[in-house]
Amino acid sequence: MDLKRKAGEKAAKYVEDGMIVGLGTGSTAYWAILKLGELVADGLNIKGIPTSKNTEELAQKLGIPMLKMSEVNKIDVAIDGADEATANFALIKGGGGALLREKMIASIAKQFIVVIDPSKYVERLGQFPLPVEIITFGWEITSSQISLLGCKPILRRGNQAPFVTDNGNYIVDCYFDSIVDRDGMNTALNSIPGVVENGLFVDMADVLIIGRENGDAEVLSF
Ligand SMILES: O=C(CO)[C@H](O)[C@H](O)COP(=O)(O)O
Helix, strand or coil: CCHHHHHHHHHHCCCCCCCEEEECCCCCHHHHHHHHHHHHHCCCCCEEEECCHHHHHHHHHHCCCECCHHHCCCEEEEEECCCEECCCCCEECCCCCCHHHHHHHHHCEEEEEEEECHHHECCCCCCCCEEEEECCCCHHHHHHHHHCCCCEEEECECCCCECCCCCCCEEEEEECCCCCCHHHHHHHHHCCCCEEEECEECCCCCEEEECCCCCCCEEEEC
């Protein structure tokens, strides 16, 4: 079985009747959402909060009832993918461009479950460029201020135009040699005027599920 699928489907087992569930974005979270769709069709009573417009569309197609972020003040469990994850559960997210909503939703989830394939499990963060969401106004200035933190920021592009997030912002993908002080970097990035949010998720994940070739998916709890 596809390793992303193994991880995603395992995460769906954490969802219980009556829960409000943060629905992540990307090709691993996809499998969790698909499984939840099946369970809902079989009578599971949950409400989803999507982390992106893509996920909202998917959940709608699957018949998963949804709430708006403004309608909730807590989320029971959020399930999402990651671009990198370490043994102490530090993450880089945002490869799919949904990092802002993903971080907001994870931050109010009682349990945040991260689903990955083994290629995402790394010793140290920073091989994957860190996505930083910035406002379009004066983005060049914001980007050059970000570069002073020791990275090379590259404006993410889509179809020959800058990629625009669900929130109407740009993303710069920041190439660091490595990110050692994750807390410090998170704070430093978010202190730059024009930065909306960055893809470092530190001390947020509670469970890391890694799809493994042999046997069941591996579950690590913090
Ligand atoms: O952060 C994300 C989207 O913003 C995704 O969770 C991350 O990019 C992993 O995606 P995938 O499971 O497709 O590899």
